[in-house]
Structures are given as C-alpha cells and as structure tokens.
Amino acid sequence: MKANTWVSKHFQKGKQVCLVTGGSSGIGLNYARSFAAMGCDLVLVSENRTELEAVAKSIAMDYGVEVETITHDFTDPYGAPLLERRISEYRVGIFVSNAGFGMKGGFPAFSGDRYCDIISCHVSYPTLLLRRILFSQSKEDPLLIINVVTINVLAPTPFTAVYTATKAYLLSLFQSVEAEFSDRPYLWHNMLPGTTDTPFHVKQGVIPQAMVMKPEEVVRRSLDNIGKRIFIPNRMDRAIAPIFRILPSGAAMALAKFFLKRRLGVATGTHGAKEPAE
Template sequence: MHPQPPSFKPSVITGQTALITGASSGIGAEFAEQLASRGANLILVARSIEKLEALAASLREKYQVEVHTEKLDLSSPDASKRLSQFVTEQGLQVDFLVNNAGFSSIGPAVEMDPDDTDELVNLNVKAVMENTVRFLPAMVSRGGGVIINIAGTGAFQPAPYMAGRTASAAFVLSFTQALSAENADTGVRIFALCPGPTETPMTAGQSSPLGKMRTPAQVVTTALKALDSRKASVVDGRLNAFVARLGSRLPESMILTLAARIMRGTQIQSHSG
C-alpha cells in the first residue's frame, strides 16, 4: 500500500509534465491549452507534426512552459513502446497522462473495412491500455500522478451503427474504473472522462440529437474540476449525464431501437490523433 501524501493534490499542476495524445486539435488541444495555462509542461503527441508544432509555439509564447512534440500514429505496432522510449530519451517524467487519441467509424458493421476495425481497436483500446500500464508504475512509486482516459457517453450503452466505437468506449470505462479502485490509496488519480457530442474535427458536419453540442473547453473544464474528487468516471454536461444513465433504467430493446433510428443512414468516419 502507498498512502496518499497529505500534501498531494491532483489539481495542483504547476511544474508537472502532462503527456497528451491526439493533441493536435479538439479536446486534446484544449487539454494542452488549459494545462499550460496552469503552468504544466507538455508532451504533445499526434499524427500531424505541423499542427503540433504550431500549437506548441503558441503555448510556449503564451505561458512560458516547456513543450515537446512527437509525431506518432498510436494505432501502429509498438507505438506505445516508442512513445515510452521517446519520453525516456528526452529525460522527461510523466506526471499527468491524457489518453485522448481515438478513431470512430459510423455505419453498419457489415460495410466496415477490416483495416479500419484493426485501427479502431489498436487506437481506442490497445494504446489506451498500454500507455496506462507503461506510465502508471512510476506514478505509483512517486506517490502521485493523474491519468485521464477519454471514453465517451457511448460507453454506457451499445449504439447500432457505432458498434465498434461504443464497444471500445465501454472497454475504456470499465478498465479505467477498475484501475481507479486498484489505485485508490496510491496517490494516483485515475478516471474516465465521458464526453457526449462535442464540437471537434471528429464531429464536423454532424448534428447532435441532444441539441447544441458541448465545446472542448467545457469538456476539459469538467475534467479538471473532477481532479480532486474520488469519482472513477465523469460525464460532461448534465443532459449527457442524464442520457448516459438512462440506458440502465429502460428496456434493452427500447434503447437499441431508439439508437438505431437516430444513427441509421449515417456514414462518417473520423480520427483524432
């Protein structure tokens, strides 16, 4: 057992180093902005080095923090291992990990490209799990750290035409909740962040059945407010939280039929990070 040091507060971020995947836009870029504004140094990871470098330059100038960038496709083989090696080679310490990179495929599974399913599982499931278990031991040894894994409100119920996306979100939620309980006395704060429909490049051109989408700024603000709580999962937005929990109260057939009606005919693929 590692008792939590009385002085450790997850929300005290100044001087810590945060590693953010899928950091080039959307929720990942907003995490970078808000953490840098609180004095965190950053390790930004994404496939687009041009976007990363532009963001890094802006954050260095605005907040006078250190920002490292790494071009990496986390769906590729050994990506998590290479990320860990990069951190070690740069002499860095990860105090705050945000597993944000993700892939979403919308449409009937019968029409999915098997290569896309491979990418989805590698990025949404394997990379999240592997990044977490690579950086968690050092945090436990130090008696402090933060891990935020992005799941989504789809984690709370299956959604026809988004079968892979919601199934991977359910994995992230379950995995993260279990780790949160395992590490409750280690000083490491671990929780799943579950956004609903959010205005990001992944959702460009889409609309939300719940009305106006949330913004990345709102999502990240929700996450940072939850740092000093003990919750193993946090849903962004009151309406999203209501809908997410509704699935456990209604008959399965009703939930699936309603979700199918909402999603039927949508054919969009999107990738973050």
C-alpha cells in the same frame, strides 16, 4: 475538487510533465491549454507533425511552459514499444488519454483494416501507455489520470458499434486498474463527452445536429469536477444517464440508436452508404 487545486497541491512543476495524447486538436488541445495555463510543462502526442508542432509553439508562447512533441500514429501496430521508450524518458504527473477518431456507419461498411486501426488507437495504445506510466511511477508520487471516452458507453450503440465497443473497453480497463492501485495517491477521472464541436465529426463525414457543446466548455466542466470518477459534461446527457441503467438492454440500445440519429443524423436504417474497402 477543481484541477487547479490538485495541480497546486500535487504537481511538481519543472520535474513532472502533463502528457496528452491527441493534444493537437479539439478536446485534447483544450486540456493541454488548460494545464499549460496552470503552469504545467507538456508532452503532446499525435499523428500530424506540422499541426502538432504549430500547436506546441503557440502554447509555449502563450503560457511560458515547456512543450515537447512526439509524432506517432496510434494505428501503427508495431510502433508501441518505440513510443513506450519515448514516454519513459519523462516523469508523468498528469496523463490525459484522449487520442481517437470516430467511425459511424453500419458494421460491414468499413474494411477489416480500418477496424484494426481503431482497435489499435483506442485499445492497444492506451493500454500500453497506461501500463508504462504506472510501471515507471514511484509509489509516493501523485498522478492524475484523465480517460476521455464517450457518452456512448452507456449502452452498446448500433451503427457505431466498434467505436462504442472500444470506448467501453477503455472505461472498463481504467476502472479495473484504478481498483488495483487503490493504495496509491492517484486520481482517476473518466470523462464521457456527448457531441462536441471538434474536427472529429468532419473527419468521419457527419454533421452534428443537436446537443452540441464547445470543447472549451466540455474541458472546463471536466476540470471543475476532476474529483469525480465518472463525469458527464453535458447536462442533458447527465439527466438521461440513469434511464440507461434501468432499461432492459434492447430498449437501451434502441434509445442509444435514437440519440445517435438525433445528434448526428446518421442514416441508421441501412447498413451505411459506404462499401467495404476490400
């Protein structure tokens, strides 16, 4: 099923909104633009107010839809109740859980605070937002849920251990909750991008080297396959995925480490160049 078919059948334009976390950039921005092009009003959430408001203005002008913004930092450990209250003002018909950032390097290379940040952004906030949206949802209203994780979830991945672990949590969470709500008219789409050409890499100081896709193409393929519960947009990744399922865990991790180095050139032979910040 294609997303525009789902939207024209199920989305109540003018009453419901499409909520995109991390909608100011990269993959989230491309989901936001695509749903706006289908006539959906948007609520975009991200951290940088100036960037978010500029994006909202440009989408509203380009597609003639309402675009509201919520500036919120998902690393704020105390801010979740406030964000939940803001979200509950809307009737959400599409939820794109996407906000996130990368963390490549040896396990001891990052500070404890930075690990708290990524766990807050990738674990606590998506959990609480998903709960809030489902809590507020009437039993009859259809809902499309897109969970942006990563191809890394195929195996524990050394040298990006915490990032991968948080994304594996998200996949597990969304799949379990889907099973709990199997009697509801909800469509769940877990999206596993490989290396995608967005600011994500510059922000963590790496340069993608291989198997890179444009975010427009990643999102186009995802929306063309919205009926798939687990979707891998990169064809090469899709071909390799079954190998991970049959390999013993040690071999799967070695393969994951090989691909990490090939794609991002991370120095996986050391514990990272950075010193712990404490």
